[in-house]
Amino acid sequence: MSKVKYYYDPDTLSYRKIVPKKTKKYRNIFLFLVGSFLFGLLGLTLLLNTNLVNTPRELSLQREAKNYELQFELLNKKMQQMEQVLANVEERDNNIYRLYFEANPIPEEQRRAGFGGINRYKSLEGFNNSDMIISTTKRLDIIQKQLVIQSKSLDEITVLAEEKEKLLAAIPAIQPVRNEDLKRMASGYGWRSDPFTKARKMHWGMDFTAPRGVPIYATGDGKITRADNNSSGYGKHIRIDHGYGYISLYAHMSKYNVRKGQKVKRGDLIGFVGSTGRSEAPHVHYEIFKDGERINPINFYYGSLSPQEFENLLKYASQENQSLD
Structure with missing residues (x-):
């Protein structure tokens, strides 16, 4: 219930009731609605630009990002297993195969060398998880390079084995008479x-x-x-x-x-x-x-x-x- 307001009338020396005009009443209602709308809009804008409230789209993207992070963790574990297997093959290649066929072992620096020159990962910079993405990509590139080097080494070992077989067959090894x-x-x-x-x-x-x-x-x-x-x-x-x-x-x-x-x-x-x-x-x-x-x-x-x-x-x-x- 709205309050009743009065004013003092000096002519009659009495208080008279103030009757508001309808136009003013409508104007006040309009201003209240406009103010409420603007205040609500301002509040909504502030909320959307803070971490307090996330939109469904943002929630979906966050779930997708967490899923990618999980996939990257699994990928890194698989790469670790690949690196262990590859290291074992490289060790046997240097200390058994190449040693047996009298070939020089491949230096560790050559097997583990990175990529010089231009920044190959510039397109991956500027994201929230750029460090993780760049690190994983570098790791994949190095593994790929190691596999190429090891593949070429095994090709060389195959040739050396064929030559060794020919050599062993060619070297005089029996008496000329029984x-x-x-x-x-x-x-x-x-x-x-x-x-x-x-x-x-x-x-x-x-x-x-x-x-x-x-x-x-x-x-x-x-x-x-x-x-x-x-x-x-x-x-x-x-x-x-x-x-x-x-x-x-x-x-x-x-x-x-x-x-x-x-x-x-x-x-x-x-x-x-x-x-x-x-x-x-x-x-x-x-x-x-x-x-x-x-x-x-x-x-x-x-x-x-x-x-x-x-x-x-x-x-x-x-x-x-x-x-x-």
């Missing part, structure tokens, strides 16, 4: 007595005595480069180029079973024992060259001899007796 066909190992590598002059001279190979016609075998994979009797003292002889700097020579043959230019495998029959050239009795004179230098063949029988047989061979080869050529 043990059951041997009479004895007559002379080894070193200073020996010449059978014709009786003077001491260097014997550059090993002599294996065997009956005439006993098979002679290639001691490693390679290509026949000579099959002739045009080299002084060797008589009918064969030379095999095994690659990797290795050449084997088989002298004093009675006949050949191969021709120049032919490719052979370890264990292939290449000729037969004889006594052609400067020879005192049927035998095969066997030499090995490495990078053009003659080396002792005694170290190249791991593919055909037992430890006991090798020990016996070593004992006979070390005796300074008379050679057969």
Whole structure:
């Protein structure tokens, strides 16, 4: 109930009731409504620009942001697992694979190197979670680079393995004649007595005595480069180029079973024992060259001899007796 107001009338010397005009009443009502509207609008604007009240859209975005944060945490855990697996592969690559194939290990700085130059992550700056996003993206880029480096390393290891297999097949590794066909190992590598002059001279190979016609075998994979009797003292002889700097020579043959230019495998029959050239009795004179230098063949029988047989061979080869050529 509105208050009744009065005013003092000096003419009648009495208080008279004030009767408000309708227009003024309507005006007051209008001003009250306008003021209320403006005040409400101002309050709503202030609330919307503070954290006190969130709109449904903001609430939806907040839930979406929290979901992304959770996804980033899960992604980082998965990346940590990937890094551990990758580190294990890298360790085996450096300390086993590359070591076995005599390849230099890949430096840690090269595997972990970042990306220099321009800022690759400028477009990710300016967001609430920019630090987390940039850190995760950098981590992914480094893992990707590590995987590329490791993939190239494994490709290199594959090539080295193929070359190693070829090398192991090519290196002379067996006796040129079988043990059951041997009479004895007559002379080894070193200073020996010449059978014709009786003077001491260097014997550059090993002599294996065997009956005439006993098979002679290639001691490693390679290509026949000579099959002739045009080299002084060797008589009918064969030379095999095994690659990797290795050449084997088989002298004093009675006949050949191969021709120049032919490719052979370890264990292939290449000729037969004889006594052609400067020879005192049927035998095969066997030499090995490495990078053009003659080396002792005694170290190249791991593919055909037992430890006991090798020990016996070593004992006979070390005796300074008379050679057969």
